[in-house]
Amino acid sequence: MEKAIKVKGLQKSYKKLHVLKGVDFEVEKGSIFALLGSNGAGKTTVVKILTTLLKQDSGTATVNGFDVVLKPVNVRQSISLTGQFAAVDGVLTGRENLIMIARLRHLKNPSQLADDLLKRFNLTDAADRRVATYSGGMSRRLDLAMSLIGKPQIIFLDEPTTGLDPEGRIEVWKFVKELADGGTTVFLTTQYLDEAEQLADQIAILHEGRIIVSGTLAELKKLFPPVKVEYIEKQPRLEEIFLAIIGKREEK
Amino acid sequence: MEATKNHFFNDMGVMLGRSMRHIFRSMDTIITVTITPIAMMLLFVYVLGGAIQAGTDNYVNYLLPGILLMAIASGIAYTAYRLFMDVQGGIFGRFQSMPIAHSAILWGHVLTSLVSNAISVVVIILVALIMGFRSSAGIMSWLVVAGILAMFTLALTWVAAIAGLSAKSIDGASAFSYPIIFLPFISSAFVPTASMPFVVRVFAENQPVTSIVEAIRALLSCQPVGNNIWVALVWCLVIMIVAYLFAIKAYKRRV
Numbered sequence A: 001m002e003k004a005i006k007v008k009g010l011q012k013s014y015k016k017l018h019v020l021k022g023v024d025f026e027v028e029k030g031s032i033f034a035l036l037g038s039n040g041a042g043k044t045t046v047v048k049i050l051t052t053l054l055k056q057d058s059g060t061a062t063v064n065g066f067d068v069v070l071k072p073v074n075v076r077q078s079i080s081l082t083g084q085f086a087a088v089d090g091v092l093t094g095r096e097n098l099i100m101i102a103r104l105r106h107l108k109n110p111s112q113l114a115d116d117l118l119k120r121f122n123l124t125d126a127a128d129r130r131v132a133t134y135s136g137g138m139s140r141r142l143d144l145a146m147s148l149i150g151k152p153q154i155i156f157l158d159e160p161t162t163g164l165d166p167e168g169r170i171e172v173w174k175f176v177k178e179l180a181d182g183g184t185t186v187f188l189t190t191q192y193l194d195e196a197e198q199l200a201d202q203i204a205i206l207h208e209g210r211i212i213v214s215g216t217l218a219e220l221k222k223l224f225p226p227v228k229v230e231y232i233e234k235q236p237r238l239e240e241i242f243l244a245i246i247g248k249r250e251e252k
Numbered sequence B: 001m002e003a004t005k006n007h008f009f010n011d012m013g014v015m016l017g018r019s020m021r022h023i024f025r026s027m028d029t030i031i032t033v034t035i036t037p038i039a040m041m042l043l044f045v046y047v048l049g050g051a052i053q054a055g056t057d058n059y060v061n062y063l064l065p066g067i068l069l070m071a072i073a074s075g076i077a078y079t080a081y082r083l084f085m086d087v088q089g090g091i092f093g094r095f096q097s098m099p100i101a102h103s104a105i106l107w108g109h110v111l112t113s114l115v116s117n118a119i120s121v122v123v124i125i126l127v128a129l130i131m132g133f134r135s136s137a138g139i140m141s142w143l144v145v146a147g148i149l150a151m152f153t154l155a156l157t158w159v160a161a162i163a164g165l166s167a168k169s170i171d172g173a174s175a176f177s178y179p180i181i182f183l184p185f186i187s188s189a190f191v192p193t194a195s196m197p198f199v200v201r202v203f204a205e206n207q208p209v210t211s212i213v214e215a216i217r218a219l220l221s222c223q224p225v226g227n228n229i230w231v232a233l234v235w236c237l238v239i240m241i242v243a244y245l246f247a248i249k250a251y252k253r254r255v
């Protein structure tokens, strides 16, 4: 399998705060990869390094075969980023936001493209309203739509469902799955274990600056043999795996 | 690299269109950059004007250059504000992770500052015409005036960029402009400096606004400009270059 993202020995400190202490992982092309971690674990820091917004202190990262430090322009041509905080322009309307991104990607026929995306993301009725008046779910949908413009090969979603109601989350999940079905590689971060479980082909858990486990959901589950209680077999949920690992580490 | 360079002007144009929309949709901006200076002009001409001894029979003519500088000074506060909001918000990260020339983002704001201040200057001059402003200056003089105002705008825009890029809070981003807005008051913009106490007069006569105001006033009334124009240009150039260097430094720190 070809790799869309390769990260080796990534380290990053903010002044004295050593956030990443040697992060390694690989993401396969066309898969959905979830980086799981609690608040302040460094998920956004990883995303920023991979999307060329921030330089690491040491280690290497390649995205779509391009080194993020040496070939930032090639990396930017391969990706799009939906940041943790809605990356939309609140003063513009939904349609204007989409057209703006299409123009910046130098595509033909921006308005046609905007119309198509508005339809696909159920935003046609709100298309000509300022985005500041959108609900959280609508902003997120627009945010995602903006990230699809130009058909990037790899999409980064930093906590795409934080702050959404259950309905909104399920909707976002649906779009993410559609994307991956279309062959796009999706890199997402989340604090929600069930989100990773629902969406991801591969999961990596970031804790105290390192990836403490990674693999498919099945592989993670194998790490913890099912707990047998009489005749009832209970599958460990990701949450339990996560808590058990953190617990074990902290005992040491 | 090639691709992003070729698209620099397109990208900057998109950025310009975006922030011009921000301006036209913000009542607050429009009021501050055009209505307030016009109100000041009305106040000075029709309320205080009778009592002010400017040694001229047309006080609007005397006043206009200072009003224009005030309008520009309050206009660039919004440049700092828009830059600050951009850098704080998520959209900046999106722009930076796209294959566009990064400098186009910053230059889009600079161009917006020039265009929007030009619009408010033109509106204020039109109102001044209605209020009795008259000038026999030829096209060359007007072009020189436009050049000086553009230089002044550019110089202050780069000062604003430093504030917008390095401020920690929204108040910090726009607070820097208040002293600049007040500079015209301690200059020859509204009253001749001769009436001021010694210390104030020394300050007033040697700060940039006075030389710029005097140069514009002379150009518009077809008087010899003397040294003022060179002093004005040197002030603008020095401020522009120094502020530009610091702004680029602040921008690099953000990227």
Ligand SMILES: Nc1ncnc2c1ncn2[C@@H]1O[C@H](COP(=O)(O)OP(=O)(O)OP(=O)(O)O)[C@@H](O)[C@H]1O
Pocket (backbone or CB within 6 Å): A014, A017, A019, A037, A038, A039, A040, A041, A042, A043, A044, A045, A046, A084, A191
């Ligand atoms: N620019 C910065 N300067 C100083 N410290 C920072 C900076 N950005 C992040 N940090 C710190 O680095 C740590 C990791 O931050 P990061 O945003 O990567 O975490 P995260 O996993 O995305 O958290 P969250 O789930 O809250 O979004 C946090 O302790 C944060 O306070």
Ligand SMILES: [Mg+2]
Pocket (backbone or CB within 6 Å): A043, A044, A045, A084, A158, A159
């Ligand atoms: Mg984060």
